[in-house]
Amino acid sequence: MPLARRPSAALAGIGLMLLAALCGAGVNACYRAALREGLPVPLVPFARGLITLAILSPWILRAGPIAALATRRPKLHLARGAAGIATFLLQLLAITLLPLADAVAMMSARPLWVLPLAALLLHEAVRRDRALAAAIGFVGVLIVAQPGGSLSLGTPAALAAGMCSALVLITFRALSATEPPVRVVAWYSVISVLFWGPVSAFVWQTPSLFALAMLVGGTLFALGSDLAASAAARRAEVGLLAPIEYAQIPASAMLGWAIYAERPGLALLAGTVVMLGATLYLVRRGR
Numbered sequence: 417m418p419l420a421r422r423p424s425a426a427l428a429g430i431g432l433m434l435l436a437a438l439c440g441a442g443v444n445a446c447y448r449a450a451l452r453e454g455l456p457v458p459l460v461p462f463a464r465g466l467i468t469l470a471i472l473s474p475w476i477l478r479a480g481p482i483a484a485l486a487t488r489r490p491k492l493h494l495a496r497g498a499a500g501i502a503t504f505l506l507q508l509l510a511i512t513l514l515p516l517a518d519a520v521a522m523m524s525a526r527p528l529w530v531l532p533l534a535a536l537l538l539h540e541a542v543r544r545d546r547a548l549a550a551a552i553g554f555v556g557v558l559i560v561a562q563p564g565g566s567l568s569l570g571t572p573a574a575l576a577a578g579m580c581s582a583l584v585l586i587t588f589r590a591l592s593a594t595e596p597p598v599r600v601v602a603w604y605s606v607i608s609v610l611f612w613g614p615v616s617a618f619v620w621q622t623p624s625l626f627a628l629a630m631l632v633g634g635t636l637f638a639l640g641s642d643l644a645a646s647a648a649a650r651r652a653e654v655g656l657l658a659p660i661e662y663a664q665i666p667a668s669a670m671l672g673w674a675i676y677a678e679r680p681g682l683a684l685l686a687g688t689v690v691m692l693g694a695t696l697y698l699v700r701r702g703r
Contacts, residue, residue: 429652439641441667446634465608496587497607506577513570516672522574529582556690597646
């Protein structure tokens with residue numbers, strides 16, 4: 417029996433995906449704290465890239481920089497980098513302008529975005545029932561997005577972040593066939609540093625010790641989330657793992673309540689239930 421289909425491997429994959437979701441909640445909480453210290457937005461992705469490369473430096477130096485980054489798919493790495501940069505920027509805007517749990521809930525609609533994007537970019541056939549399930553899932557997103565009847569700039573940022581995150585997932589799936597996870601992370605870090613470095617130079621502000629600690633903590637959480645998700649995908653089907661991502665919503669709600677005194681409302685619960693139900697249906701039909 418292949419590794420990815422063994423029950424023990426599937427359980428390990430679910431556990432790793434749960435770890436990735438919890439790390440994702442830590443990422444948002446740490447970076448939000450750094451931004452609330454007055455740190456300019458471009459410095460956060462720039463610092464994340466630098467810190468990630470510092471963490472990966474033993475592997476890069478041992479293999480040699482050229483050998484470590486050697487690839488036959490540079491265009492796909494660039495596409496993943498562009499989608500990742502857009503996702504991270506929109507994510508930072510969303511968690512700054514919205515309650516933490518609401519922003520995370522809307523950004524967690526990634527499994528729903530994958531269906532229309534796969535049809536558009538990969539020309540995959542979409543059955544009518546799956547399209548209906550995805551549409552119902554997006555109703556859940558709207559419930560979270562507009563509980564009071566008014567939208568903020570954080571709402572379109574969160575929705576766009578979910579869509580761009582789905583693009584990251586699609587490119588990562590394509591890369592995973594030939595590229596090890598560490599190389600994918602290293603390429604994204606290099607692209608991020610090269611892109612955000614010049615921008616950060618114009619808005620440079622020396623971070624406080626607390627902001628620096630939050631940047632390091634957020635980057636460690638992000639690296640842990642990426643590696644855990646990659647390891648999970650090698651042990652279980654993506655469809656089995658997709659619903660586990662929603663664990664990030666209650667985790668973020670708890671952090672928002674404990675740190676920022678943000679109380680989640682019924683709209684968050686109702687919208688999350690609708691999104692989770694639609695995702696579970698898509699997973700079931702996908703099998």
